[in-house]
Each structure stands twice: as C-alpha cells, then as structure tokens.
Amino acid sequence: MSVKSVLSSTAVLVLGALALTGCQSGSTTAVGGSAPSQQTPVTPAVSRSAAPVSAPSAPVTAPSATVSAVRSSSSGNSSGGNSSGGSRAGGNADSDSYAYTHPCSNRQLSVHVARRDSAPTQRVIEVRNVGAQSCGLSYYPLIDLDDSHAADGSQAVKPLIPSGLGGAPAYPVYAGQTAYAVVDLDPSGATTGTVKGIDELNVLADGNHMPDADTLNFPLGSGALVLKPKLGLYQSTVVDAVAAMRAADTQS
Template identity: 70%
Template sequence: MRTINRNRNRNVVLGAAATAALALALTACGGEDSGTKAADPANGATPAAASRPADAAKAGDSVANTGSAQAVSAGKGTAKEGTAKASGGNTDTDSYAYTHPCKSQKLSVHVTSRAGAPTQRVIEVRNLGASACGLSYFPRVSLGNSHSADHSKDVRPLVPSGLGGAPAYPVRAGKTAYAVIDVNPCGATTGTVAGIDEMNVLADDAHMPNAETHNFPLGSGAKVLKPKLGLYRSTIADAVSSMTQADTQS
C-alpha cells in the first residue's frame, strides 16, 4: 500500500509538472506566433503595436498637409495682396515715380496742333504701364530739316528757368503728361529759320538715349522763330501757361 501511494504521488507530481511544462510551451508558442504576425504583414494581421506608428504617421501627415495647405494658402494670399498692391496701390504714387524713370517701351508719344493756335504744338506723353514713373521736367525738343544728315544746327527752344523741387515729373499709370511748344510765339512772317519741317522729341532727356527720339513732321513752309517750350503738366492749359514763361535756352 505504501508503494502504491508513493507511485500515485509520483504520478501526480509528474502530471502537474507535465501540465506546467505544456502550459509554458503553449505560452511561448503563442508569443512567437504573435511576434511573427507583427513582423509579417503578409499574414493579414494588423497588430496594434504595428498600427500605432502608422496611425501616428498618418496623423503627422495630416498635420503636415494641413500646415502645407495653410502655408500655400497664405503664400497665395500674400502673392495676391502683393500683386494687388503692385497693380493699383503703392507703386502708383508720386514717391514711386521719383525713383523709377519712365521707359520708352511703356510710353506713347504724340504731337498734335493746338486748336486756335496754329504755331503751337501739344506734346502728349502717356504712361501705358501699370505703375507710376518719372519724366524729366520737360521733353528734349529740337526743330530741323528731315532731309539733313547734320542736326547740329537744329533750333532748340527756350524753357522756363528757376527749376527745382521734386526730382522728376510723376506720371501715374494710364495718365498723360502734356508739354506745349510754340514754334513762332511772335507770329513773325519774315526772318524765320528756313528749311524747318520736322520736330524731334525725346520724352526724357535725363534717362533715355538719343535712339529713342521720335520725329514728327511740321509740314513744309513752317515758320520757326525763337520757339518756346513749357514744362510737363497734367493739363494742356497749364502746359500753355508754363510755355509762356520760357526764358532760358534749352
């Protein structure tokens, strides 16, 4: 009987040990299986441990994309504001014109006869650009013969003296500057300069080369004597008034 009891106890102990060993083995396998699934997405599993970085990355991407969108949106807004300012705001001012001389490519220059004053011509310089620009106080004008190769003896008009003040004459976008010249202010019929049939106009003598001079016909038989040229003005009437004050050789 004692021997049987011993064997039973031994079997119990062995059974318990075997059960414990089996449990440990199963636990270990379970851990290996879980680890294998986490490391091998091909198994079709989406382990929580593996999903966290992905979720974090997605969240991070979302934040980054939102930030990028905001940055792009802000950038576009800034660009639009800058464009708006450039097209109609702070580049179309007198102060801007003082530091930005007009370019001939963005100007139109025309000469017309003044109604009721046959010896006077109106020089019109229009700013075709989107920003203000600056001109010299008056255009450079000479009167000569269109068929002559030598223009050294062309007639230059008188201009007003005592100039000063702003560094340039500002012309806003889309606006026109006027200058008036009287080729024969005394209305002389004799003693006039012979052979004059052309007027040469350079809109800005201070910043433009001679090659940008425009030539306008005066017509044959034009009588030219001691011409007078006024300063650029915003109206023809003011340009005429300025012309009458011309007293210095240009």
Template identity: 70%
Template sequence: MSTIRNKSVLLAATATTALALALGACGSDGSGTRSSAPETGGGAQSASPTASAAGTTGTTGAAGSSSARKSSSGSGTKAGSGSKAGSGSGSAGGGGNATSDSYAYRHPCPAGQLSVSMTTPADAAGRRVIAVHNNGASACGLSYYPQVYLDGANAQGGKTVKPLVPGGLGGAPAYPVYAGRTAYAVIDLDPSGATTGTVSGIDELNVLADGDHMADADTRNFPLGSGALVLKPKLGLYRSTIADAVASMKTADTSS
C-alpha cells in the first residue's frame, strides 16, 4: 500500500513538473510571438512609408508598378508627341516635307509650276515689280533674284542692259516660295531719275524666274511702254513683300 501511494505521489509530482514545463514553454513561445508582433507591426508601419514612396516612384509593389506603368505611359505619350515633333523636324531637315524650306532648297521651281507677271507701281513710274507665283501644291526654290535684262523688242543685235544686283550674297541655297505664295523682285530702270544720258531703244524687260536652273526658252518678255528711261538700273532680291523687295533693290551695287 505504501509503495503504491509513493508511486502515485511520484507520478503526480512528475505530471505536475511536466505540466509546469509545458506551460512554461508555451508561455515563452506566445510571449515571443506577441512581442515580435508589435515589432513586426512597427516595422511594417515604418516600412509602409518607404513602400509607399517606392510605390510612388514605381520601383516596388504591385500598386507601385501600376503607378509606374501609368506614369511611364503618360511620359510615353509626351515623348511620343516629342517624337512626332521630332519626326516633323526630321522630315523638314531631310527635305521630305513639301511645305518646308529644306524641301524648297532641294527642289528648284519648274517653269511650268510658276506664273510670272510684271506691273508698274502708280507712285514710281521708273520701277517695275516682278511677281513670281507658285501655282503648285508644294514649295520650291528660286535663285536669289530673277535673271533680268533689258533690250529693244524689235532690235536685231541691239543694245542689252543688265541691272546691278546686291553683292556679298550667301546663306541658304535658294529662295523658298511656298505653294500658293508669290515672290517679288523690284527693278528700278533709272534710279538716279535722269532724263538725259539714258540708253535709247530699250523698250522690253526680259525675265527668267530662275537663272540657275531654267532654260533660256523659259524667259518671259514684258513691254516697258513708250518713253521708258533706262540708265544704270538696279534689281533687288526676291522678297515676300513689295516693300522688302524695294529695300533690297536699293542695295544693288554689283554687276549681274
């Protein structure tokens, strides 16, 4: 009996010890888990702004990637616009744009694409305005000034007078004239206004719109009318307005 009781007490004590150990172990794990949770939570909270910022820059996170894709897409659209503008510039630079200066530089005006006319300003009887109109659908290039000479319409081997033109020219390879636009050049037959010493027998103005690329057969002949006085005439460069063409004519100082 005593032995049985002792065994019972021993078993009970062993069970109690085992239970205590088990409870101690459980308490330690739970405490570790609970204590780590706030740290993890705190870590998550402190990491959250970082993750959010990363998301804003699109470097991490699904939302960040989406944001980055959206931002990238927006930038792509703008870049695309830039590319489009760049393409336009490229086209102009490469001469592919039929409304650009560079296209005109690469494409001399065909005579058949132009109409050439001449008028006498009401306020300056000694001047003539040469107008070259582009009837085509694309820009084209002209020489800096028309090729002009004066002579007698009925003279056989008579006198020929060429005007002075502006000197020291350079820059663009041609004067661009756009579709539907007009280039003007002005010639003053007698800049000094002299009434004596003028060249006799001159009654015709001959105009070749582009002396650099057109054949002589494309020359247009315009009557000056009776009584025209010609003495050391001056011719200006092509310009987009008559006023600018007059200003250019006044600078003529070089033989054409």
C-alpha cells in the first residue's frame, strides 16, 4: 500500500471520529456554521391555586339559656305553664323562637270541636296549624258558652282557667301539628242548677292577638248541661289537656 493511501485512510477515520463525537454532544448546530447554542432546561410554570377556603364555623346547636329555662320551667307545671311536649331551637320558620314572635293568624289555623265519648260533658278544641311556618298561640283559647238566640251575649258563661300562668311568651304550634284544649261544661256532673238555654260554644283560638271577628261558633245541641265550666291550657295531647283542665281554679 502506498503512503498516500495510508494518509487518506487515516484522514477518513479522523473525520469519522469527529463526526461521531459531534452527534453525541447533545448540542444543535446553527445554520450557517455559527457556534452551537446550549439547550436551556424549561422550568414548569407554577400554577396559581385559589385562596384556601376557610372551614365553616361551628353550627349553633342549642337555644339561648333564657329560652331553655322558660321551656323547662313551664313544661312541668300542671297548674299553669305552657307545654308543647318538646321544643325546637333556632331561628328558622319551624322553631319555638320563630313562633314566639309570629302570632298565629286565623287563615293559618283549622279549628274543630269534638265531644269526648268517654266524658260527655267535655269538649276537645283542636287547633291545627295548616301553614308552612310555626306560630304562637295564647296559653288557652278564649271561649264562652252562650244561647245562640240571645242578641247581646249578656248571659254568656265563661269558664274557670288555671292560675299561676307564666313562662314562654306564647304556645308554639309547629307546621302541621295540633294544639288541644279541653273544656268541661259541667265538671260536677250535676243535673240541677245548670244554666238554661246554653246551646253554643264560641271559640277564639288566640285571645291575645286575634280580633273578636275571628270567633267561631260551634253548636252544643239542645239540652247541654252547663254549670261552672272549666277550661285547660293548650297541650300537645288530649290527655295532657284534660289534666290541665282539671287544674282550672280562676275565673277567666
């Protein structure tokens, strides 16, 4: 082999090695033979997250001490007090506190009177809240017993009611629930000395806030015996209403 051939082979090998080295360097070759530029790593953008939402405050789970004390002291008083068989705390539209500041209106109530089969002289006054919110009633309905044919009601008989009333500002009636009050026309069961001509029971569901025009009239039928009638406070059951009636000792 000639010296020229050896030199040519060596030159080819050197150029090949240089080419291979350039491919492994990780750089890019600029167009026009300029110096290669170094690749700069791209730093990912930091995402902007929304400001953290603070945790909700702890819910109020108990009524004020004043309301609790009123409910407790009144529910155990058989001779007065106002008991609904349970209370609902809070300021929503179906709670005691809402009822205390929202008296019942006549259009919010459905009032019925029924005779007790087990006690013929007793009448159960049922006041149902047909509205969507709770409302407050007076402690007992305002009633009288009268002759439906009388012109001026001067002969009307008013019942005894329990004394020692006090406590909550109203009797709460929740939406869809019923308050009961019982009146005994003749607690003694006497057949003589009774008031003649009484054949009607007049009921005003809330004597504290409703006008007299909202009074409803319920027939008792002829021959009703009326003597020193007694009326109890509103209660959540008929049994409790009867017990409240028996404690009546003060003229209404």
